């Protein structure tokens with residue numbers, strides 16, 4: 001039997017999970033709501049709250065899994081990418097605990113972990129598959145060749161898809177994180193009410209900053225003529241910006257499918273919780289006879305179950321980190 005404790009603290013969720021023999025037995029998340037009022041994550045506040053939350057969150061994860069800390073075989077933690085001060089809390093805690101318990105340590109790449117969330121439950125994708133990983137900080141198309149060989153085929157050159165959702169929401173006066181609210185309002189709106197130009201990036205890369213600017217310009221201009229413009233058009237604005245972001249993602253994903261001839265497709269990361277994106281991927285699957293893998297909602301946004309499952313596969317293959325590890329590869333996950 002192998003018991004993995006996973007710890008995640010890359011952004012604004014302090015999370016811990018226990019994985020026993022590849023099965024997630026607890027998955028605790030403390031979401032930091034303080035950032036809502038600021039329209040984005042305040043790094044220093046995030047680090048301080050991780051410090052407050054990490055001990056109770058880890059205790060609760062162990063308690064729910066009915067595991068004593070001395071029974072833990074391996075400690076897996078998010079090594080990066082993420083906010084440095086936030087990462088340091090999880091990394092230092094994990095390193096300290098590993099030293100105290102004399103247990104091995106595994107540093108996990110956060111973006112790799114989002115993809116590894118597909119190995120928590122059945123059905124699991126077979127290698128190779130393509131994963132569209134869309135979060136608040138990243139937008140990548142990844143060719144996943146094995147648990148450890150993940151190649152980034154294309155990525156955003158500016159804003160991430162989640163950032164585009166959050167910035168559009170902020171323009172509409174909605175609190176952070178705005179992605180889920182755009183999703184909610186979009187359900188009641190017309191996605192073709194407003195048109196936004198798509199930025200045509202070379203190869204498999206993305207760009208969302210132009211979309212954000214054209215959204216801002218439209219809203220600013222219309223609000224000058226009609227101060228109630230946002231309230232009167234909230235649903236249509238949400239549906240239209242969501243549809244523009246999804247169109248850009250699906251367009252590049254189609255190109256990647258054509259280029260690689262890979263027919264197993266997955267989505268991962270916070271934006272994979274978006275109902276419009278989930279529907280668009282299902283539709284693409286039907287049109288092109290693809291097999292698609294969509295994570296459960298609790299494994300889309302940041303969580304430690306994905307860190308623990310990634311740790312499980314590292315442990316199976318005897319891939320451990322050292323106490324002095326701090327780096328992660330940029331283009332190969």
Ligand code: KG4
Pocket residue numbers: 011134135136137138161162163165166177178179180183269270271272273274275300301302
């Ligand atoms: O993966 P994640 O939890 O954190 C990062 O690694 O960045 O992703 C957070 C992002 C935020 O930008 C949030 O607005 C977005 O995921 N998000 C959504 C939805 N749920 C979360 N975006 C659109 N629709 C959603 N339902």
Ligand code: ZN
Pocket residue numbers: 110114135136269270301302
């Ligand atoms: Zn994430």
